[in-house]
Amino acid sequence: MEDHVVKVHSLAVRITHWVNVFAVLIMVLSGWRIYNAAPLFPFSFPAGLTLGGWLAGALQWHFVGMWLLTINGLCYIAYGVCSGHFRRRLFPVSPAEVIQDVKAALRGRITHPDLRFYNAAQRAAYVAAIVLCVVLVVSGLVLWKPVQFHALGVFIGDYEGARYAHFFSMAALVTFIAIHVVMVLLVPRTFATMVTGRIRLRAAGSGGPQ
Amino acid sequence: MKRFGAEQGLEVFSRPQIENIERRLFMKRGLSLGTLALLSGCDVTDFETVQKTLLAMSRWNDGVQAWLFDPRRLAPEFPEAAITEPFPFNAFYGESKVPRLDGASYRLQVGGLARGRSSWSLYELHALPQVSQVTRHICVEGWSAIGKWRGVRFSYFLGRVGADTTARYVGFKCADGYYTSIDMASALHPQTLLALRFSDRILPYRYGFPIRLRVPTKLGFKNPKHITHIDITNTYPGGYWEDRGYNWYSGS
Secondary structure, three states: OOOEEEEOOOHHHHHHHHHHHHHHHHHHHHHHHHHHHOOOOOOOOOHHHOOOOOHHHHHHHHHHHHHHHHHHHHHHHHHHHHOOHHHHHHOOOOHHHHHHHHHHHHOOOOOOOOOOOOOHHHHHHHHHHHHHHHHHHHHHHHHHOOOOOHHHHHHHOHHHHHHHHHHHHHHHHHHHHHHHHHHHHHOOHHHHHHHHOEEEEOOOOOOOOO | OOOOOHHHHHHHHHOHHHHHHHHHOHHHHHOOHHHHHHOOOOOHHHHHHHHHHHHHHHHHHHHHHHHHOOOOOOOOEOOHHHOOOOOOOOOOOOHHHOOOOOOOOOEEEEEEOEOOOOEEEHHHHHHOOOEEEEEEEEOOOOOEEEEEEEEEEHHHHHHHOOEOOOOOEEEEEEOOOOEEEEEHHHHOOOOOEEEEEEOOEEOOHHHOOOOEEEOOOEOHHHOOOOEEEEEEEOOOOOOOOHHHOOOOOOEO
């Protein structure tokens, strides 16, 4: 049997992924600078890691990034729902399988034999990342427009509650990103795949991808 | 209003340590002018392009916010038990520098596109119909505090001074050198007040004696204190923080 190249990620997924990387980077780094102006907790983010230079600059970046994040996110979600991408790739998420995969990963056995399919832990993590982005946008809208979007804040404790919701969902998303990047470093060919969309599968018996 | 001063100063000194990171990351051009000064050799054109883009987007966001603004939607009001004690003091200077105007000789000057009386004594302002509100004051820095304000509905006052309410802006000049401006739609909002009292007492010096604007549909720095001049105009008046890069509309 010969090697063959298979498609893993559609163009829509790759474009929205990399636009999202850029948007999230802008939002997180400028967001840290905004946080520093009135910290919720007794710590600040190192100024050198933040974007914008000072509060006004960070706010300018944040309110440009929000359009990028939101429009790109809506495109991705529309694509994911309409194309069946979510249904095929991200669901179902079984808690028992997730726990099994996480335990295996912690023992150093990352079960990702075929890049065309996500294991349960990946599916759970990617669904969580999408949900976190939605929570970030919704709580962000409450912070930006606590009067006009007051109704959105009812379930997250109005303006002050939204500050915590925004902070903790950011923290959770950054945790996801950290794990995600570590995983990519452990399985580096996934990086190329998210750029080209393709992976070369070796013929059976010739030591296929592990 | 904003606490400020320390932060801007610090920026300049905290830069060198991140120079190396900046060279690798895309965000190097989005930093302050102080950064630019330190990063000699960095391409100024690109920096200016990014700055211009950011400011253009900020102006575009002004338009979006004006479109989102519902003149009938009220800011939430709170019971008096929810009032924040003590209410924070905030300005671009320390509390010791707060201007202490003389109430007896004070006159509020109204200029621009207004046909009515242009000079108002404090006594005359207190004689106008007064309303109260307990609303949340939200600072651009992120913190918020609930306070009780009482004063003249600004839409009523604009009527009394014969203001042209088709004008685009209302500008404010203050005794401490502060200045800002708001859109006419927000000026006419029923909760926008010329506040004369805070927590049922005559407005203390630290909160803007003798009068301040209270706009619960805008961020704190759009609520000028110690107002001496009001200008009805179609010419964009800008503002102290707005001219330094903060978003002009800054609606809630």
